[in-house]
Amino acid sequence: MSAGTTTARISQRISAIAESATLAVDAKAKALKAAGRPVIGFGAGEPDFPTPDYIVQAAIEAAGQPKYHRYSPAGGLPELKKAIAEKTLRDSGYQVDPSQVLVTNGGKQAVYNTFATLVDPGDEVIIPTPFWTTYPEAIRLAGGVPVEVFAGPEQGYLVTVEQLEAAVTDRTKILLFVSPSNPTGAVYSPEQVAEIGKWAASKGLWVVTDEIYEHLTYDGVEFTSIATAAPELGDKVVILNGVAKTYAMTGWRVGWMIGPADVIKAATNLQSHATSNVSNIMQIAAAAALTGPLTAVDEMKVAFDRRRKAIVAGLNAIDGVECPTPTGAFYVYADVRGLLGKEFETSNGPVRPETSAELAALILDEVEVAVVPGEAFGPSGYVRLSYALGDDDLAEGVRRIQEFLGKAK
Structure with missing residues (x-):
């Protein structure tokens, strides 16, 4: 210099x-x-x-086991990855192998890992708006360009296929889809989910879907996973989730991403250099949550x-x-x-x-x-x-x- x-x-x-x-x-x-x-x-x-007592107790017992005092695989404990795969089939009707799961330090790391793995500089990501505040920042960190598509209260904060179509360019690579939504609480109907998923598939887009609020719906409204509703997407879907909201475990910091094997392998490589494994004690607690009741x-x-x-x-x-x-x-x-x-x-x-x-x-x-x-x-x-x-x-x-x-x- x-x-x-x-x-x-x-x-x-x-x-x-x-x-x-x-x-x-x-x-x-x-x-x-x-x-x-x-x-x-x-x-x-x-x-x-x-956090429910049985989850806390699982963590206490795990803390006393020397095998959990050591490094573990960067992608997650096998027992937790298996529990996530089984839970995904149970709740979403979507079948995945445990090898398609990466356990992350909370849902935010799953968001970051996903966009860092899929996005090249200049790639555009369509974000239905209002959006959770972290999404556009994670996209920008990866060199991507967030493209906001706003839906106001007059349409129930739900974007339409027509709006999405108007936002597509030759640089569009990903549609971010979130239902139930943070920040609006809006939930897309099964028909809307299927329509949007089929549209994304017709455009050759990836869909990144955040399903962390899947169990929190009201008035008889049902959660629908876009991965299940639109099989046309094939393997161009990444599901983000975690235990934070469902089990009152925000401070435990366990999330995950589910996707095709090559994407998960690449994201695991990233995590191996960024943070390595999630705390083993927290992973055992998360496994107890996912294999336990939803009461x-x-x-x-x-x-x-x-x-x-x-x-x-x-x-x-x-x-x-x-x-x-x-x-x-x-x-x-x-x-x-x-x-x-x-x-x-x-x-x-x-x-x-x-x-x-x-x-x-x-x-x-x-x-x-x-x-x-x-x-x-x-x-x-x-x-x-x-x-x-x-x-x-x-x-x-x-x-x-x-x-x-x-x-x-």
């Missing part, structure tokens, strides 16, 4: 990554609570239930359903807020465009928020309630609230929001 030449301290690739907005909101809420402020956080998608999620769904109805009713009671009723996951995605530009009295005088980010900041500052603005998931004008928190906190948080937003002029 010649004298006088300067280089950036942080690489352009990493500097371009946006912070996880959902984790940032959650971290700020927790910091304020730790400082003694009565903050209520609707930010993180994290069940408020403890825990059934019990959680009763509470989630109750909270879902309460939060939708509470938000729709506010003038200027339109909140569709979600049929999956544990989020509501409220349309707050009717409040933007309105005047709010604050401790610092009147304020007119022009974006949902400004409105969310105002709600946190004025009534100490944390919500995630739509800018984290796509266009401005919306806020996401997770109802995976206690009933009392939910009721109090909604009451505060109603009181504050109800004063808009």
